[in-house]
Amino acid sequence: xxxxxxxLVVAVMVWSFSTVVQALDWxxxxxxxxxxxDAAQQSDEYAWRVFVAVNWPASxxxxxxxxxxxxxxxxxxxxEAWSSANDIFRPDGTDPGPWGRAPHPQTQxxxxxxxxxxxxxxxxxxxxxxxxRVQNGKMVPVKDPLTSATRLTExxxxxxxxxxxxxxxxxxxxxxxxxxxxxxxxxxxxATKEVKAKWRVITEAxxxxxxxxxxTLADGTKRLYGLTALHLVTxxxxxxFWATFEHVDNPTLPGNDGWLAPSRDSFACGSADxxxxxxxxxxxxxxxxxxxxxLRGTLTTFVDSVGRxxxxxxxxxxxxxQPTASCITCHSRAAIGADGRQPIRLPIFDxxxxxxxxxPHSKRGFIGVPRQEWFENGxxxxxxxxxxxxxxxxxxx
Amino acid sequence: xxxxxxxxGLCVVxxxxxxxxxxxxxxxxxxxxxxxxxxxITDVSATKADQPSADGKPPARxxxxxxxxxxxxxxxxxxxxxxxxxxxxxIIRCTTSLQGSYYENGAKQSVSDRQLSTVFPDQQVQVGNxxxxxxxxxxxxxxxCHPL
Numbered sequence: 149x150x151x152x153x154x155x156l157v158v159a160v161m162v163w164s165f166s167t168v169v170q171a172l173d174w175x176x177x178x179x180x181x182x183x184x185x186d187a188a189q190q191s192d193e194y195a196w197r198v199f200v201a202v203n204w205p206a207s208x209x210x211x212x213x214x215x216x217x218x219x220x221x222x223x224x225x226x227x228e229a230w231s232s233a234n235d236i237f238r239p240d241g242t243d244p245g246p247w248g249r250a251p252h253p254q255t256q257x258x259x260x261x262x263x264x265x266x267x268x269x270x271x272x273x274x275x276x277x278x279x280x281r282v283q284n285g286k287m288v289p290v291k292d293p294l295t296s297a298t299r300l301t302e303x304x305x306x307x308x309x310x311x312x313x314x315x316x317x318x319x320x321x322x323x324x325x326x327x328x329x330x331x332x333x334x335x336x337x338x339a340t341k342e343v344k345a346k347w348r349v350i351t352e353a354x355x356x357x358x359x360x361x362x363x364t365l366a367d368g369t370k371r372l373y374g375l376t377a378l379h380l381v382t383x384x385x386x387x388x389f390w391a392t393f394e395h396v397d398n399p400t401l402p403g404n405d406g407w408l409a410p411s412r413d414s415f416a417c418g419s420a421d422x423x424x425x426x427x428x429x430x431x432x433x434x435x436x437x438x439x440x441x442x443l444r445g446t447l448t449t450f451v452d453s454v455g456r457x458x459x460x461x462x463x464x465x466x467x468x469x470q471p472t473a474s475c476i477t478c479h480s481r482a483a484i485g486a487d488g489r490q491p492i493r494l495p496i497f498d499x500x501x502x503x504x505x506x507x508p509h510s511k512r513g514f515i516g517v518p519r520q521e522w523f524e525n526g527x528x529x530x531x532x533x534x535x536x537x538x539x540x541x542x543x544x545x
Numbered sequence: 546x547x548x549x550x551x552x553x554g555l556c557v558v559x560x561x562x563x564x565x566x567x568x569x570x571x572x573x574x575x576x577x578x579x580x581x582x583x584x585x586i587t588d589v590s591a592t593k594a595d596q597p598s599a600d601g602k603p604p605a606r607x608x609x610x611x612x613x614x615x616x617x618x619x620x621x622x623x624x625x626x627x628x629x630x631x632x633x634x635x636i637i638r639c640t641t642s643l644q645g646s647y648y649e650n651g652a653k654q655s656v657s658d659r660q661l662s663t664v665f666p667d668q669q670v671q672v673g674n675x676x677x678x679x680x681x682x683x684x685x686x687x688x689x690c691h692p693l
Contacts, residue, residue: 276616276624280658282647282677287658296676297622402648468615 168415168428172197177432178204178213180226182339187384191446192415195391196428198380202227202343203359203438211248211307220436222360227343231310233303233536234266241320241543247307260362260370263294269301270294292366298403299464300347300363300373303536308339309383313537320543321491324484327529334532340383342534346464348401350374357440358395376401377464378441379475381533388533390447390475392462396425396440404463408470412445447476450517457515469511472498480518482535485528493538494522605637605690607664613680623680629662629688630669637664639690641672646682653682664690 171190172181180201186194203225205217211229236244261267279290290296305313317323318334327334350358350372358374365371378393399406410423417424425442433439445460452458461473481494498512523530531537610628629639643658662672678684 276626276674277671278660278662279624279674279676280660281675282656285649285654285656287643287656287675290676 168193168418168430170430174431176215177201177219178215180213180341182382182384184338184384187382187389188448190415191389191391191448192413192443193428194384194389195380195393195443195446196415196431198341198382198391199378199393199441199443200431200433200438202341202380219432219438222437225359227304227306227341227345228361230304230306230341230343232267233305233539234269236305236310236313236319237536237539237541238319239541241322241541243317244310244314244319247310247314260364262364263292263366263371265363267302267304268294269303295365295371298348299376301465302345302347304343304345305536306339306341308337309342309534312336312340318537319540321540322543324531324537324540325486325489325491328484328486331526331529334530334534334537336383336532336534338383342379342381342536344379344381344465345375346377347373348376348464357397357437359437375441377462379462379465381475381479385448387449387476388479390460390479392444392460392465392475393441394444394462394464396442398463403467405467405470407444407463409459409461411442413443416443447474450474450476450480459515466513469497469513472511472513472515474513474515476533477514477516477518479533479535480530481514481522482531482533482537483523483528484531484537485524491540492528494528496535602635602692605635605639605692606632607637607639607688607690608632609686609688611684611686616674616676622676623678625675625678625680625684627672627686627688628669629664629672629690631664631667631690633692634666635692636666637690637692638662639664639672639688642687643673643675643684644686645675645678645684647678653679663693 170193172186172193174197177197177200181194181197183194186197200219201213204213204219205221205223206212206226206229207214211226211231213226217223231244231247238244276293279293279296280287281290281296294300313319316327316334318327347361350360352372354374355372358376361373361375363371363373374395376395376398380391380393382389394407398404411425412422413424413426413428414422416426416428427433427439427441444462447458447460449458457474458476459472459474460476461470463470466473478496481496483494485492496513498514522528608630610630612626614624614626616622616624625643625645627641627643629641631637639662641660641662643660644655645657646653646655648654656678658673658675660673662670664670672688675684
C-alpha cells in the first residue's frame, strides 16, 4: 500500500513537471492565434502559443507556416519570412510593392543570409569614420560595421501590418505627414504582428542550443549566429499585446547585465513561482532548440492594479535600461509631428533627469501611463505603438 | 624675451592624455597617466601646441577630446573616439597613438593603434573610432601634430 502511494506521488510529480495546464487550443500549433480575450486573460500561455506559431518552420513557397514540418527542424521560421522593416520603409521612400514581392529567406533555404542583407538594422557607420576594431590582438580598419558588431538586430512585420502601411502610403514620411494633416487615426488591424529579434555570434558547439542563422560576410566566409532575444507584439488588444523571450544562456554572456528582474511565466511555472526558469512542457518544445528559450514576461496594461508602472525588459534588446523598460509605454511614444515639412519624433529615452556622471550605458526609458503633454495638444500624432514607422524616409524625387 | 616666453609656453611637446583623468589633458608629454579602474565618458580637452617644425615654423595649435560612446542599434556597441580640433590657420598633420585593453577568452590583453590624420584650419575631425576595447580598463592616447 505504501509502495502504491509512493508510486502515485511520484507519478503526480512527474506529471506536474512534464506538462502544463493548457487553457488554449494547441491542436494546430502552427496556426497563429488571434484572441483579445486570451491575450488579456491567459497572457503567458498566449505568449507561448504565439511563440510556437511564429517560430514554426516556414513554407518554402510563401511566408507562412508549413504544417508538414515540425519545430525541431532548424530552418527559417515564419517570422523570418515576413517582410523586414527595411523592406517596408525603403531608403528611397518608394512603395514596397505587394506583400511577398521582396525575396524572403525561403529562396535561400539553408538560411544563409549575406551580412549586407537589408533585414538587419544598420549600424551607424557614417557617424563613425575611420572605425577600427580589435582582431587577433591588433586594431584593423572596419570595412563592414555589421560584420564587426557583436549582435545583429532585425524587425519583421506580418502581412496584416504590411498591407495596412502600404495601402495608406505610410511607408514614407510624406504619407505619414499626410496622416498628420488629415487627422486620421492610425490603427493597425487586429491581425498585425511585429517581431524584433537579436542574434549573437555562436560557436559550432553551441549550435544545438540555439535557433541559428548562417551569415555570409563580405569576404565570403560564413559566420554562425544564435537567436538570443525575441520580442513578440500582436495587435490583439488596443494597446497591443507585448511578450518577450530570451535564450536561457543570456545572463551568462559577456556584456550582458543579467536578468535584473525575475521572469514572470505562469504558464511554464504555474502560479507559485513564476520565475522557475523553465520552458513549458507538453507543447512540443521538448527536444528542440526552443526549449532553451524563456518567457521573461508579458504586458497588456501600462500600470498594475494599484497604479504602479508595469515593467518588462529583455536583457539583450533593452540592454542598459532594464530598470526603466516598459515596452508598452515606450512604444506609445511612436508618433509623428512636423516642423515645417520635416517630420519630428518623440525621443525614445527620457533625458529629463539625466545625470552627466551616470554610466553612459544606463539609459532611462519612459514608464507608466502616457502623458497627454507628450503629444502637444494633438500637434504630435501617435502612430499606434509602431516605432518602426520612424524608419520611414522621404520619397526621392 | 616676450617671444621666447610665449614660445616656451607653446612648446607643450605632446599631448598625452587619458580619458580617465581630465587633469592629464593639460599636462606635458611626460605625464602619461595610468588607466583607472573605471572609465566613464570624460571629455579631455585642452589647447595644445606641438613642437616647432624642422624648418622653424611655429608649432601647430590644436585641442583634443576623447570619449567613450555607444553606437549601433540600441547603442549596444562601445566605441572610443578621439577628436582633434585645429586652432591653427595652417593645415596640420596629426599622429594619434592609442593604448587600451580588451578581453580574449576571459584574459585581459593590451592593444595599441596609431592613426595619421590631416586636419584643415579650424576644423575638427574624428581621428579614429575604436571598437572592442574594455571601457573599465580605460585607455590612453597621445596626439602629435605639425604644420604641413
